[in-house]
Amino acid sequence: MGYKGWTIKTFLLLHLLIFSVEPTTEEIDNNLVFKMVQSADGQTFACVNFKSQPSLRHPSLKNHTDLVMPPISFPNSTYGDKGPKLYISNVEMSKIECPSGAVPILTSYNASMSTRSFDKIIYNEDGNDKGYRQMAAVVTAPSTFYGLQSSISVWEPDLGTGRPPRYSGAIAILQNEGSRVAAGWSVDPHFYGDNHVHFEIAWVDNDKSCVNVRCAGFVQMSKKVTPGIIIKPVSIINGKQYIIRVKIIKFFGDWVLKVGEEIVGYWPSKLFSRMSDAANIISWMGVVGAAQGQPFPPMGSGQPPDEGETKSAYFADAKVIDESGNLVTPALSRINTIVTEPKCYEVGRPSTSDGGLQFYYGGTGCSSSQPIK
Template sequence: MVPASFLWRKNTPHCDPSTLGHRLSMASALCFINITPTILIFVLLFSLLASTITPVHSLQQRPTNQTDFHPQQELNKLKMIRAHLDKINKPAIHTIQSPDGDIIDCVLSHHQPAFDHPKLQGQKPLDPPERPQGHKPPRTETESFQLWSTSGENCPEGTVPIRRTTEEDILRATSFQMFGRKVRKWVRRETSSDGHEHAVGYVTGEHYFGAKASINVWAPRVADQYEFSLSQMWVISGSFGDDLNTIEAGWQVSPELYGDNYPRFFTYWTSDAYQATGCYNLLCSGFVQTNNKIAIGAAISPTSSFEGGQFDISLLVWKDPKHGNWWLEFGSGVLVGYWPSFLFTHLQDHATMVQFGGEVVNSSPSGLHTTTEMGSGHFAGEGFGKASYFRNLQVVDWDNSLVPLSNLVVLADHPNCYDIEGGINTVWGNYFYYGGPGRNDRCP
């Protein structure tokens, strides 16, 4: 389902306060003062004494069972964060300030994080393949529907826009190791999974080589920083055990990942059931971006309004028959990039399931169901202009052709909290409405 805050830092002194944000502990602040070892020891001892009188908050600003303050551990943590930021934030040849506070770095396409991968080092992005048969190409590529592009600035040709990751982004994560990654969960839809609730439509039983859908975008309320609400497509293969492969794309509201409540365009992948491989967006070497108009992880604008205008985005994922890579198209014909086939095991060949729908995290605050909304926050039965929808659902078959779904199954884990209703007509083809408010009289 990536963040922002500083210009290229490779040549920045390690203790430059402008690069470390403003959530610093006393120990981390010591690195900005030119002091003697004797004074350093005195200051550290004083800070330890003071911590027994006045609580010292951890860098992560979250409840913790640890009450002792360890200056060296905090300094080591900052060093690891700085090293990680230097790894994923690449040198920018141009920088754009977004109205929502994001900083978008225009990075040379062959310097993006994907090319840190041993199998891609020294290479450049591939040329785009032909779209699947039956795909109606737009007459012209429209502007991207993202807040950062409303400034009128664009990244130059030969670069890709990357939302800059900040120290604060990493500190919001439940742990440094989990930054930019999903918590491992059971994905099979026949049963619900702990903390993750879904309302999805899916097809299975055949070989799939891609999928396409249009999704209307909302800004659902997310009740807790460590919960999220998303709407996406999943292209899946594997046994739902440790070998699960997924390719994912859609929009999400995730305060933990982005620090706000804007709906944002995102991607994800894993080849081992969310264990050690994969990440959101461009937060690890994996997805190769090829376009200078879309910033993965950036806010989408406009959004749909209740009983008002509806705004949707189209997503197409398909497997290039020639090279085997999985390509992603966003909006009106904009090719975003591709997942190299070598990232996967089962998806090197084909997918065995395709899913569309919504997902929320329910942390059960105070023993009650969360009030985090899915989609518009309204149930499927309320219909157009009120409920969220997926429309024109299609899959890509063995000869690279887009075809309608023949066996769509719709399923909600907790229909009293979030539900789903499917249908088919000549205008929208296969479609469904889905979503809900979370906690209500029927969902305590």
């Protein structure tokens, strides 16, 4: 397939990513809660027995045997203590103290899980969606992938006022047709009840979907980092830049998620009809959502990519894991940039180095004189 043909096919595949499917949810059995804890940021978490977490109620995991899977080593990484540039620092997660044998599950959501789901960004077949979701993305050509890594700059854009859904974020996605996993950050006042930036994950398989940990599928392992938790500090224009380092890798048959040096958990391969073996497309993207008739909110830092260092949001150190299990930088000839609403957002010209692929992205959104039609 020539470049033009691949570009058209990729656009059609990515267009599916911004549509939605309603997520499944699982409630926490209060009899299985060891204790409730509150972070310094005011978030409430239930400490539940590792083997009793809601995610393990998924039908495919009834006889799941990987509960003590010990991810020990990963392919060599470019990650260093100081990141790709000296002024960049890792973010911190709120400290959560759960008893031994328990994992934290966020309970202090502002809204029903079904009213807004991160996975709406990464899948919807029928397009029957009342809101609009837009993206500015860099995407690989179809191939065989066993994981990804990326540093994602963390920002806290002011979304202004407007009807929900209304959010802004940045994510890395592994997919194979209707099967997808994603991790990144999001600001969503309606979902979380605040204007902070939160760590988020999602998975989708055809008509099944899940966001964070309160629904079936993702097996939480970390006692320190859990989906939905507030990330701080955040990057400041012309100030210090902060990042989260995300790695998703096929390990012992499952898709393991690592943030910084912490193994957060894993998506069992049994969840997926098309990604039990490998992914075939990887995407890094800024995303936003707004209700119909409302203007788009800012993406990333709220600045366009040509503002560059210390002003624009970016992805850096982006690599893929190939069939040999090596971390490699995607060739520029094998990636494409896609922006669904160019009048609002942009993707800067990607570049590569020994550290990996990097690019700036973002934008101010559209003013009230340019509402969604």
